[in-house]
Amino acid sequence: MKAAQCTAYGPPETVRVADVPAPALAAGQVRVRVDVAAVNYPDVLLVAGQYQLPVEPPFVPGSEFAGVVEAVADEGTGVRVGDRVCGTAMVGAFxxxxxxxxxxxxxVPDGVDLTVAAAFGVAHRTAYHALHTMAQVAAGQELVVLGAGGGVGLAAVQLGALAGAGVTAVASSQRKLEVAKAQGAAVLIDHREGGLRAALKEALPAGADVVLDPVGGTLTEPALRSVRWGGRFVTIGFAAGIPRLPLNLVLxxxxxxxxxxxRDLAAHVPEPFEANEERLRALFTAGAVRPHIGAEFTLADTAAALRCVADGEAIGKVVVRVTDEGNTEQ
Structure with missing residues (x-):
């Protein structure tokens, strides 16, 4: 089969398409013909050898996909050959x-495009659980979303607005902010114009109830300073680097x-996790939430797709179309 392969750690350009053996099917697994895969920032880190759970080369990167089940190792799993599914794995999606x-x-619900299904899972599940399982955001509260143009950030904007929160979107360009506005953001802040702390103070003089931070770096401290007394700050990732925080602010x-x-949440808080998984699936099935797909690439251009995400150029989700059938609806 053809796959985008990482044979040595490095930048996205080290990933090359090659003929590789089809993956073996082990107990408890299913084999899926991948129609579309989606790119996530951890894919970039895995290729670079910088992810907290490294995978030794050679490997096929990619953690999110949608397609059709071709084989099932065990009966009784509820998954059948021919099912349209979306799913996640540590690697192997490209x-x-x-x-x-x-x-x-x-x-994948009937009538849902496989491209949409591939782009939905990781970003929207991350955003939904961060907002509801962890931050317990509520209608009428003020939510600040850093990295609001990315996959997780844009999903958080959409889901926060759907929950009735007032959403302040912080992103690195006006293009990203315009998309965030279309997804429900009420306040738009371009942090590259400088003065994020002052901009947040002006927008939210009483402070934010919740901040979601998938970015880190120099944005974290001014965002933390914007939180009102007793508010919640959820750190999701460090695309811009791991910040050092003055803990006196927390005190x-x-x-x-x-x-x-x-990946850790289900093991630690299984009941709220499953309840919120069900609520999110219901919203997706009903068409109340959809990912914004900002760019599409072919399998041959997987390295370019990874570069788009690595450089922060992506708006919403970036997908890799593996076959010509990924736009099929049923």
Whole structure:
């Protein structure tokens, strides 16, 4: 099969399409013919050898996909050959075939494009659980979303507005902010114009109830300073670097600072996790939430797709179209 392969750690351009053996099917797994895969920032880190859970080369990167089930290792999993599914795996999505745990794939609702399904899972699940399982955002509260032009950030804007929060979107360009506005952001701040702390103070004089931070770097401290007494700050990732924070801010403001990783959540808080998974699936099935797909690439151009995400050029989700059938609806 054809796959985008990482044979040595490095920049996105080290990823090359090659003929590789089809992945073996192990107990509890399904094999999926991948129609569309989506790019996430951890894919870039894995290729660079900078992810906290490294994978030794050679490997096929890609953690999110949608397609049609071709084989099932075990009966009784509820997954059948021919099912349209979307799913996640640590690696392997940027290929014509991928294997994943049967528990990590879910049916794609009838009428939903496979491209939309591929782009939905990681970003919207991350944003939904950060907002609801961790921050418990509520209608009428003020939400600040850093990195509001990216996949997780834009999903958080959409979901925060849907929850009835007032959303302040912080992003690195006016193009990204215009998309965030279309997704429900009420206040738009371009942090590259400087003075983020002052801009947040002007926009939210009483302070933010919740801040979601998938960016880190120099944006974290001024965003933390914008939180009202007793507010919540959820750190999701560090695309701009790991910040060092003066903890006196946390003490003086009584702020709850929470770290969030989607892969760990089910094990630690299974009941709210499953309840919120069900609520998000219902919203998706009903068409109430949809990912914004900012760019599409072919499998041959996987390195360019990774570069787009690595450089922060992506608006919403970037997808890799593996076959010509990824736009098929049923």
């Amino acid at each position: 290929a014509e075939q991928a294997v994943a745990s049967a528990r990590s794939v879910t049916p 003086l403001k009584g702020v709850q600072v929470t770290g969030f990783q989607l």
